[in-house]
Every structure is written in structure tokens, then in C-alpha cells.
Amino acid sequence: MPFDDYWYIVAESRELTPVRALARRVLDEWLVCFRGMDGAPTVLRDRCLHRHAPLSAGVLHNGLLSCPYHGWRYDGAGRVVDIPSLAGSDRPAHCSPPYPVIEQDGFVYVRVKRDAAAGIVPFPMPHYGEAGWLTLRLQNRFANSVANCVENFIDVPHTAFVHQGIFRSTRGQRLAATVRRSNAAVHVDYRNESDNLGSYRWFLNPRGHAIRHTDSFHAPNVTSVVYEIGARVFIITSQAVPVDDRETLVYTDLTYRFGAWNRLVAPFLRRHGQRIIDQDIEILARQGENIGRYGAQFRDTPADLIHRLVDSLRDAIARGEDPRALPAVEHEIEFCI
Template sequence: MSNPGRETDHMAACRPAAAAAAAEEPRDGLHEQWFVACTKSELRPDKPLGVKILGLGIVLFRQRNGDVTALIDQCVHRGTRLSAGKLADDCLVCPYHGWRYDAQGRVVHIPTIDGVQPGPTPADYPFRQRQLSVREQDGLIWVYPGTGDASARQAFRMPFHADQQWQSYFMVNSFDGDIGMLAQNFMDVPHTVFVHDGIFRSSRGSAMEATVALKAESVEVTYHDEHDKIGMMEWLTNPRREPLVHTDRFFAPNVTRCDYLWGSQSGFLIVSQITPIDARRSRVYTYIAYRFALPRWLLRALRPLLHLYTHVVIQQDVRIMRAHRQGLDNAPGFKPHNVRADVVHVGIERLLAAIRQGEALPEAERGEKLMRFEL
């Protein structure tokens, strides 16, 4: 026979665990941002998905009405990973003792209390796990890991995602490196002639100039070399022999966008969304969008070739960032030696430092500089 008094005592005894689960971790300004948790296709309708952002475990699941929920990936009962559980009646069921969580993170059923008897209403349980703000747009699912007002910031929009004249797809890869290391790599032209020699860009022994604009929340680089080429097939990218307009942008804290445009009819874009897993590793959602002056049937036929090409290039970056991370580990306390071609790197570091402090980049540090290097 059930004993209501003992049930209440049991609930009270569990409150410290719930409070501990809700305790806030030390945070900096990076937490108050939207980060990509997964692509739309990665979140199956019948199974929870566990991800990690800034060291915080998060579980995602989709309800029957299509809405997505994000909770801290930890049962408030014994701390078990909820993403190892299952879905039942729009609830997330812990795999250890069957505690059920609704879409707001409230515990709505505890088998060891309720048994086969009707239990209290969900509002009577004192337990809940923290729910995180979620946004689904442009084929991606975003999570806001901070505790501030998520609506005060916008998630980055994928350029041309809904434009029928452009084709696009995502690639997802894990990298060794934090946001700063990866953003610097994706914005770094000098490395391309060594890491991507012969496939993306080759050394030509001539100077390249660019204007680097450091702004309040971005670094924007405009290259002044209309004769520059990237290693894709020119008959595909630039059949009309138009001059290349190349711009790279870093949108603080975690997005890079590289545009290669040939006139008004051809273009190739690479947008990298960097989601920090922890201090050493990141997941990168690379968005490729392209428009070429060829019939659509031919572009569809060439799509597998483009996928293969971009995959090879990205894997070269994955390998060089692994070597970079290993080199930094070989002798802790390393300090970089910057040269004129590293203006972009320095700008990214300054923006990230300001964001971590929850501050705007000082006006005195903003402005434009000319960058010149041999390619």
C-alpha cells in the first residue's frame, strides 16, 4: 500500500540532485550565442540525439508536432545520460530508472513512486531539467547554451539557402582545435598553397594584396587580385573568363564566410559554422552554395563530383589542424610570432577576447589595414 508521506520524503531527498543539475557552470560571453547543434537530417524523429557544446552535454528530441526540444543531457535522479534513453508519448525516458521528461524538461512520471497506481500530476513533481532555447532554420538546428535572452541575438542565416538559382549542401566534420584556431584556418589564404597545393590553389610566386577591415563584430577581407584562381575546373566556375571577386569574412564569434564570385552568373560560397565541443575540439558545419552558368541538368550530374572535391579539401584542413593541435601540445605555453600576413589572425583573436569578456571591441582597435604577401 502506498504511503504518501514517504513519497514526499523521497522527493525532498532528491531535491539536491535536481538543484545540482541546474547549477550554473562558470561562463563567459561565448555561452551567450547561438551554436549549430546538428543538421535537420541528423535528428531522427524517433530517437534522441546527444551533442556537446562548450563542454555542456545537451540532448535533442523532436516531438510529434515537429517541434524540437533541447535539455541538459543528464537525468536529475542519478545523473544518467538522457540521450541514451528513448522517446515515448512525446516524452524523453531515462534509460536507468525510467523517469520521464516532457518538452519543458519537467519530470512527469517516476515509476518507482507511481508504480501501477496513479501518481501525482506533473505539476506536483518538484523535479525538472533545464530547457535550452532552440531554433530551426536553413536546414540546421541551433541551440543557445547561455542563460541570457536568446531572442536578443539572431542565428546566422545561410546565404542563398532558399534561392532556386543556387544549389547547396552541408558537410559535417570534427576538428582538433577551438573556435579561434579554426576561424583563422578558414580565413587564411597563405596556407592554401601548402595544404591544398594543386587542388585548390598553387604557388605562383607573385604578390597578393588585400584590405583587412576590423569592425565591431567582424573581420572582413577584400582581395585585390582579379587574376587569382582557385583550383576548381575553370570551364565550370568561370566559362566567361570573368575576373574573380574574392572576399572572406569572420562573423564573431564562430562563423566564417568565403565568397568566390565571377560576374553575376557564377559563384562559389563556403560558410563554416564552428560549434565548440570543448576547449580542444570542435564540430564544423560547412555549407557549400554554388551557382554556375550551366544548364541545371548538367549541374545535377556534376553534383557528386563537387561533393567529392569539397570533401577532399576539407579533409586536408582536418589533417593540418590535427598536426597544429599536436604541435601546440608538444610544448605548452607557446606564443605565436605574427607577421604582416597575420593581420586577419590578430583581428580574430581580438574579437574573441572581447566577446569572452562580454564587451564590445574598443573603437581604437577597429579600422582598416593593407595586407600584402607572396602567394
């Protein structure tokens, strides 16, 4: 069960239209994405069958994609429906086989392997489109691997440094958590969380209630951070898509239920969410550069157990194993922030 058995976001649904083709790269495969005449999403290799010009540089009209070089035209099933130089004569049947695609929760997912293992489905985005919930969607490019990105997204100790003030405003707090690995996921349940919201605090937790904070990782590439503060719930779900070994495109959903405040706070949450992500982009780019120079030989603290368990799942996938087969484990950890 290697990494290409899994589904990865290739575009947001709203980005794919019958008039503009998108160039994307997933697991080092070069892809062109568009909507065919029937509106269904299509993903083909970004390479014309004729002389291999990139199709993403072509013109998309009414769901038909014309190659920019000699004008071969492709439909949503990857079939060549027109070869201008053969006008009038018989056209041989050519087809660029489309990749498997699923459209779900406002995302278009692709699987770059055609004969992948059955039973793997895209991660369902929590509460997407549900009444009472709002989702703000962000897209960001990180100059680092999926492994280091997902580590960052559920890493608590860095928040006091990288996001000083805008995320966590206190220091010296002792956090305890239960960390579990089971069924290809890692779950972290924090206890005694009370003030980790920094400048969000005035709004999210004005009365200083206890915060229920749970993080999770879902192999191979999804993280979820959930804050429950009374009736208010704030969920950050990140899908880290491997462009190649050192570049990751991350789709982040900020999904929340704040009652009557939902629409009012959207611009504020989007701006602050992006500001926090920008800080992570910067530190991860620097880390990525150093790992590129010297490789990765990390040293651990108790908080890093979370990352070791995440690595154990991704390592199993890299070995071609099913990460769901790893034994369930549970640990208590404690650390200071």
C-alpha cells in the first residue's frame, strides 16, 4: 500500500471550469485538470500524445482541450476528438487515459496510480456544508516534505515561538496528553488546556473556560486540530498534498460553529489563519533547506512521541504495508510550553 494508493486533492471544485485548464503536480506526476462538456472533472497526464507539448498550456473551450502545439483536441474522457491536420480524412483512435477522480466536499481528488488497492477513500472533511457550520478554505505551498508539514500542523511546542502572541500568549504551562495510535491514525487528547488562543482569546474564550483540544493525524497526509469551547467548535483540517519530495501543497479548512457570529468573524479568522500559516511556511522553508543540506537526524523530547507515531504510519506505507495493521498503542506524555 504505497503512497500512490491514496487519494490526493488536485484542485478545489470551484477552480475547475470548462473554460480553463489547470496544471498541477501530485507525487511528481505532471497533471492537467479541467471539466469536460458534461461538467465532470478530468485529470490527464499533462502531455499531448502527439509530440508531448503540455496540454495545460492549451485552450479549453466548452470542455474540449486543444493542445497548444498542433491543435489536437481532447474531450473529458481523454479521447482525441479532433486532429486538425487530418481534416476530412479518417482519424485514428487515440486516448490519453484519465486518472481516477472523485469530487467530494468541494474538492477534486485524484489517484495517480490506476490499479490501486481497493477500499481507500478520500478523507471526509468534517462538517463541510452542514447547517450551522462555516468553512473557510486556504491553499498554501510549503517548501518542505509532507512528513515535516504534518508534523508542524499538530506540533504544540512551536506555537509559543513561531506564533508568539498571535496564537499562544502564555509560557511555562505544563500540558498533559494521551497519545493513541490505531487504525492508521494518531489521536492526541490534551488536558488542562486553558489559554492557547492568543489574540483569538477575547472572542473564542472570553470567560476563560477549559478548552477541549484534540489533534489527530490520518495517514497518509491529513491532520485535524479541534478546539471545543462550550458550544463553540473550531476545527482546522489540513490535507498535505505531495508535489514532490520537497514541496507540499496544503489545503486548509477552517471549519467552525460560532452561532450568530459565524459570518461576522469570517474575515478575521481568514486573515489570522493565513498569518499563522505564513509563519509556518517561513520556518518550514528554512528547515527544509537545512534538511536538504545535511539530511534529517532528529533528536526527540516527550512531545515528539506524537511525531514518531505519525512517522511509524508513514514508514509502513513507504514499505508497502497497510498502516492499519500496526498494533494499537497508547501513551501518556507531559511537556511544558
